[in-house]
Amino acid sequence: MWDNLESGSPAPPAGDGETLTVEVAIANLRHEDLSLRYYAAWWIGRFGVREPAAIDALLDLLSEEGDKTEAGGFPLRRNAARALGKVGDDRAVAALIECLGCSDYYVREAAAESLERLGDRTAIPALMELLNGGLTAAVQVPGKPHLTQPYDTILEALGTLRATEAIPLIQPFLEHSFPRVQYSAARAMYQLTGEGQYADRLVQALQGKDLQLRRSALLDLGAIAYLPAAKAISQTLAENSIKLIALKGLIEHNLTLTHPDAAPDLSPELIEVMNLMDSLL
Amino acid sequence: MTEPAGITPLIKAVEEADSAERLTIALWKLAQARSPEAIPTLIEALGFNNPGAAVAGVEGLVALGEIAVVPLLKQLDGFNYGARAWALRALAKIGDPRGLELLLETAARDFALSVRRAAASGLGNILWEKMEPEERATAQEKVYQTLLEVLQDPEWVVRYAAIVGMQGLATAAVSNSPIWLRQLLTQLGDRAKSDEELVVRARAQLAYQQLQITAPA
Numbered sequence: 001m002w003d004n005l006e007s008g009s010p011a012p013p014a015g016d017g018e019t020l021t022v023e024v025a026i027a028n029l030r031h032e033d034l035s036l037r038y039y040a041a042w043w044i045g046r047f048g049v050r051e052p053a054a055i056d057a058l059l060d061l062l063s064e065e066g067d068k069t070e071a072g073g074f075p076l077r078r079n080a081a082r083a084l085g086k087v088g089d090d091r092a093v094a095a096l097i098e099c100l101g102c103s104d105y106y107v108r109e110a111a112a113e114s115l116e117r118l119g120d121r122t123a124i125p126a127l128m129e130l131l132n133g134g135l136t137a138a139v140q141v142p143g144k145p146h147l148t149q150p151y152d153t154i155l156e157a158l159g160t161l162r163a164t165e166a167i168p169l170i171q172p173f174l175e176h177s178f179p180r181v182q183y184s185a186a187r188a189m190y191q192l193t194g195e196g197q198y199a200d201r202l203v204q205a206l207q208g209k210d211l212q213l214r215r216s217a218l219l220d221l222g223a224i225a226y227l228p229a230a231k232a233i234s235q236t237l238a239e240n241s242i243k244l245i246a247l248k249g250l251i252e253h254n255l256t257l258t259h260p261d262a263a264p265d266l267s268p269e270l271i272e273v274m275n276l277m278d279s280l281l
Numbered sequence: 282m283t284e285p286a287g288i289t290p291l292i293k294a295v296e297e298a299d300s301a302e303r304l305t306i307a308l309w310k311l312a313q314a315r316s317p318e319a320i321p322t323l324i325e326a327l328g329f330n331n332p333g334a335a336v337a338g339v340e341g342l343v344a345l346g347e348i349a350v351v352p353l354l355k356q357l358d359g360f361n362y363g364a365r366a367w368a369l370r371a372l373a374k375i376g377d378p379r380g381l382e383l384l385l386e387t388a389a390r391d392f393a394l395s396v397r398r399a400a401a402s403g404l405g406n407i408l409w410e411k412m413e414p415e416e417r418a419t420a421q422e423k424v425y426q427t428l429l430e431v432l433q434d435p436e437w438v439v440r441y442a443a444i445v446g447m448q449g450l451a452t453a454a455v456s457n458s459p460i461w462l463r464q465l466l467t468q469l470g471d472r473a474k475s476d477e478e479l480v481v482r483a484r485a486q487l488a489y490q491q492l493q494i495t496a497p498a
Contacts, residue, residue: 244438248478
């Protein structure tokens with residue numbers, strides 16, 4: 001499963017899926033067969049196709065009505081929103097902000113994640129609005145596996161976008177009943193304040209009983225690149241593949257390049273992290 | 282060291298374990314006994330489709346070292362894929378040259394990246410003094426050529442492991458300064474400036490720096 005996470009490709013649909021080219025993928029975004037559109041959107045995100053025609057077609061998919069599921073979801077919009085984050089074109093920002101108001105939870109989640117990736121701070125007010133009502137509003141939707149909003153993703157996006165004005169809204173979520181949401185709040189608080197106490201909550205989470213939550217905390221620590229966690233990361237009970245990803249995050253965010261083509265400068269702390277990585281191969 | 286007489290109950294505890302958790306605990310105890318008599322049971326544990334048990338099996342076999350190599354190689358063909366991957370990891374960590382052919386093949390061709398990465402780093406860990414001196418130079422050059430190929434792997438972690446393997450190989454070969462050694466250093470230096478993943482560049486730079494200290498100019 002985690003090997004898949006690293007290579008990251010779902011099996012293509014039988015038939016033409018496997019032999020996509022950029023031209024075919026762009027054309028397929030408007031194909032009458034919705035499953036081909038769905039796969040093309042994923043493919044374009046995966047391979048970071050930056051062609052204007054691809055962006056145009058993905059933006060059109062964000063208002064696609066044709067694929068609404070019985071439960072009211074929009075699978076194509078979700079995929080288009082994810083792809084727009086990966087392709088990295090600023091034209092998507094306004095459309096993705098609008099998606100934060102979509103009736104489909106998973107479209108809102110994909111849009112928040114993509115806005116985080118795009119790094120455009122104009123998304124901050126709309127993301128903050130989704131935290132309205134605080135913990136009282138942040139409850140599970142009856143019959144669904146999720147909360148009223150994709151809180152974890154929203155909190156993480158606000159942290160990455162350096163939304164210090166959102167600190168008072170984020171802080172209460174440290175006490176949310178879902179550990180996953182607490183971690184996201186801790187992660188954001190660390191990014192916004194630089195205070196180690198918040199990152200240390202994630203280090204403590206590495207000792208938890210639930211494997212899935214330990215994996216989450218590992219990836220969070222990698223994302224915030226908290227160097228003091230290196231040893232704890234290497235010793236958690238989880239797959240080496242995920243520990244390696246987390247330690248990779250630590251290295252990459254703490255590395256200095258004097259020039260894009262120069263060899264990196266290595267501090268003793270980074271060498272220590274690499275020694276830990278070597279032992280996990 | 283446990284007396285051979287003391288090993289029987291430990292093996293029995295593995296055979297009689299009735300839950301995944303008890304099995305793993307029993308295997309860790311068996312692994313810690315470091316008895317050659319435990320080898321068949323430790324090898325068997327690699328095929329239980331239970332990661333906790335397999336890790337204990339690998340650790341136990343690695344601790345025994347050399348003596349576990351022939352039994353591992355003998356059983357390899359009969360193994361399912363999962364067990365082969367664990368056995369490969371054990372062989373990579375032991376570093377016995379009798380496993381070399383298998384590591385070379387696996388580093389370059391296995392479909393699972395976690396297995397390629399274990400094999401690639403294992404290639405830097407070969408106990409060359411256990412190989413006949415006249416075969417050594419050819420085998421080392423072959424390892425270098427294979428690692429050069431693995432350095433083109435699409436997965437960052439496999440390229441990272443190839444660099445770790447290269448550093449180990451170069452450290453072992455530095456005293457007889459083979460002709461490919463300078464080329465290896467150049468490869469690492471280039472990789473430190475050009476890999477698409479920063480972490481791979483960092484590891485290449487570390488290998489480059491550490492080898493520059495020991496390698497002849």
